Amino acid sequence: MFHGEIRLDTRGNCELINITDKVAAQVRESGISNGICTVFCVGSTGAVTTIEYEPGLLRDFPDAMERIAPTGIDYEHHRMWGDGNGHSHIRASVVGPSLTVPVVDGRLELGTWQQMVFADFDIRPRRRTLRTVVIGE
Helix, strand or coil, rough: CEEEEEEEECCCCCCECHHHHHHHHHHHHHHCHHHHHHHEECCCEEEEEECCCCCHHHHHHHHHHHCCCCCCCHHHHHHHCCCCCCHHHHHHHHCCEEEEEECCCCCCCCCCEEEEEEECCCCCCCEEEEEEEEEEC
């Protein structure tokens, strides 16, 4: 078993960051040939998923999130905390805080056009921590 960490400085507002190379480096560092790799976002306004990391989808993804949890409406979270990021929490919950990918022959088993991404849904820049765990043999 291997535990690792990835630190990111983000801009927020639905920024997508390609983390594939960083995660792949941790899989290599783990020395595990076959198993699974899980990446978990520590925080409630970020998420981890896969996407084809290309300009069209980098524009489409924020548009889709705006339709799912719009920024311009009132959220109970705003009334409770006054921080204006209720939509950020909803978006992160919908996408999810973690992703597990098979490791085969020491490499992440991703499709040709599939990259791992961190999505920062908060309304301001942040220093983010992702935890990685690689389990296998």
